[in-house]
Amino acid sequence: MNKPSHSAFAKTAEEALAAQDALDAEPMTSEMATEVAMQNTLLTPRFYTTDFDEMDAIDVTPVRDDWDTLIAQMKADPNNGHFKKNEDWDSVDWDGMEPKLKAEFIDFLISSCTAEFSGCVLYKEMKRRGSNSDITTLFQLMARDEARHAGFINDALREAGIRVNLGFLTQKKKYTYFRPKFIYYATYLSEKIGYARYITIFRHLEANPEHRFHPIFKWFREWCNDEFSHGEAFALLMKTDPKLTESFTNKLWIKFFLTAVYSTMWVRDHQRPVFHDALGVDTTWYGQEVFRKTSEISKQVFPFTLDIDHPRWVPMLNKMEAASRQVAKGKEEGGIGGTATRVVGMAKAAYCFISLLTIPAVHHKVPESTRLEPAY
Amino acid sequence: MGLLTRSTETAPCEVTISHRFEELSAHVKFLNGAVVNPGDSVMVHGAEIMAPYGEIVSEERTATITRASWLEQQWTRWTGDFEFMELCEFSFSEEVLS
Numbered sequence: 051m052n053k054p055s056h057s058a059f060a061k062t063a064e065e066a067l068a069a070q071d072a073l074d075a076e077p078m079t080s081e082m083a084t085e086v087a088m089q090n091t092l093l094t095p096r097f098y099t100t101d102f103d104e105m106d107a108i109d110v111t112p113v114r115d116d117w118d119t120l121i122a123q124m125k126a127d128p129n130n131g132h133f134k135k136n137e138d139w140d141s142v143d144w145d146g147m148e149p150k151l152k153a154e155f156i157d158f159l160i161s162s163c164t165a166e167f168s169g170c171v172l173y174k175e176m177k178r179r180g181s182n183s184d185i186t187t188l189f190q191l192m193a194r195d196e197a198r199h200a201g202f203i204n205d206a207l208r209e210a211g212i213r214v215n216l217g218f219l220t221q222k223k224k225y226t227y228f229r230p231k232f233i234y235y236a237t238y239l240s241e242k243i244g245y246a247r248y249i250t251i252f253r254h255l256e257a258n259p260e261h262r263f264h265p266i267f268k269w270f271r272e273w274c275n276d277e278f279s280h281g282e283a284f285a286l287l288m289k290t291d292p293k294l295t296e297s298f299t300n301k302l303w304i305k306f307f308l309t310a311v312y313s314t315m316w317v318r319d320h321q322r323p324v325f326h327d328a329l330g331v332d333t334t335w336y337g338q339e340v341f342r343k344t345s346e347i348s349k350q351v352f353p354f355t356l357d358i359d360h361p362r363w364v365p366m367l368n369k370m371e372a373a374s375r376q377v378a379k380g381k382e383e384g385g386i387g388g389t390a391t392r393v394v395g396m397a398k399a400a401y402c403f404i405s406l407l408t409i410p411a412v413h414h415k416v417p418e419s420t421r422l423e424p425a426y
Numbered sequence: 427m428g429l430l431t432r433s434t435e436t437a438p439c440e441v442t443i444s445h446r447f448e449e450l451s452a453h454v455k456f457l458n459g460a461v462v463n464p465g466d467s468v469m470v471h472g473a474e475i476m477a478p479y480g481e482i483v484s485e486e487r488t489a490t491i492t493r494a495s496w497l498e499q500q501w502t503r504w505t506g507d508f509e510f511m512e513l514c515e516f517s518f519s520e521e522v523l524s
Contacts, residue, residue, distance in 0.1 A: 096509055097462075097468075098506070099462055099463060099464050163450070167450065167451070170451050171451075171452075171453070174451070174453055178455070179461075193451075197444065197449040197451040198448060200450040200451065201446060201447050201448050201449045202447070203450075204447075204450045205447050208479070214450070215476070216443060216452050216474075216475070216476055217474050219441060219443070219452055219454065219470060219474070219475055220469075220470050220472060220474050220475060221469070222467050222468070222469040222492075223468055223469075224465070224466070225462050225464060225465065225466050225467070225468070226464065226465075226502055226506035226509050227465070227502045227503050227507070228507055228509075232507045232510060236510035307510075310511065311511070314511055
């Protein structure tokens with residue numbers, strides 16, 4: 051079967067119409083017409099493998115009580131009824147939205163959807179490959195949440211006339227590798243920083259509702275509570291093996307991950323100025339506020355936090371952002387001149403990253419029990 | 427596994443897509459127990475698959491697994507970790523609006 055048999059399977063509007071023509075008997079419904087008129091966006095998740103035997107060997111006995119409580123809470127699924135569109139979902143005037151804002155906001159929705167989708171693929175794979183029931187139960191529950199979030203964002207995208215395309219499924223895809231401990235550091239941080247980002251926007255819009263230009267923000271609080279509990283699970287996993295957060299090498303890795311995640315967020319957010327303006331959020335304030343919350347939370351398991359008040363911190367982040375713009379400009383220009391611009395930009399970014407990485411960290415004593423509840 | 431050479435094999439697989447409000451997900455499961463290792467590539471044959479909105483579809487297909495060479499596998503093991511940023515909501519994604 052080479053031609054799509056249904057318009058919804060089609061890659062392009064032409065294909066969809068052709069598929070529709072083939073089904074002469076069936077008249078075009080308005081639903082199909084909507085489907086045909088939609089723009090496509092290709093999701094590009096990554097595919098991972100890891101050392102499944104090592105993950106399977108995790109013994110949660112040292113944190114059993116906290117673990118069982120958390121899993122029971124996730125199984126009870128308090129957010130089951132949350133992801134529904136009710137009367138709070140006001141209609142959105144997509145056509146009246148300023149084009150730049152629309153573009154940045156849609157980019158925000160698509161990257162959120164991709165991240166949820168990638169998380170879901172990763173968690174599901176671990177669930178499938180593992181045999182330790184503590185671990186597989188956790189990953190199954192997390193995959194459930196991520197797929198639910200992705201579905202919710204997908205619906206918001208569809209309202210904006212954008213259809214996700216899962217064409218990657220039938221394209222050649224390479225599997226990369228993630229060491230288990232890196233999965234803990236990276237997913238722990240991405241879940242906790244996700245919580246801090248969403249709750250900061252939610253609280254800001256609670257105080258300034260006139261800036262809420264799309265109803266999806268009203269869902270952010272319960273949504274980010276899912277992220278929060280996923281982070282809790284990874285904190286407990288790290289607690290099962292003290293070496294993960296205490297050995298010299300691992301501390302260096304943690305510092306690397308913190309610096310990489312914080313600086314990427316800074317660069318990326320500063321490249322969505324219109325989106326943040328519309329929210330009435332100062333991007334620099336927002337970045338620092340998110341780092342502050344994430345650092346405070348991460349004290350539960352990491353033995354230090356980054357010194358975000360260091361005199362070098364903000365200036366270096368800004369320089370890194372400028373370097374990233376230079377790289378993008380070089381790429382766009384192409385040719386020898388463009389390549390030179392790009393390489394110089396990359397060198398500048400690397401210099402900034404090293405400068406950030408060498409800011410002395412702020413050490414503290416990690417508490418015995420890690421468990422936290424969302425408090426912001 | 428060759429030091430520098432790749433090999434290929436085929437495996438039956440099941441592709442499941444949920445394209446619903448309550449769940450957007452897609453998974454590929456090998457039906458013969460084949461396991462993918464670092465650096466391997468997977469290609470599912472046939473036309474593009476997509477569930478109409480509101481539905482789940484599941485299709486059996488054939489996939490070709492290209493096994494990485496030993497060197498490629500080691501390389502992936504050492505460098506794969508740096509792709510972690512993809513999991514963050516603010517990551518740089520390569521999506522293209524067509």
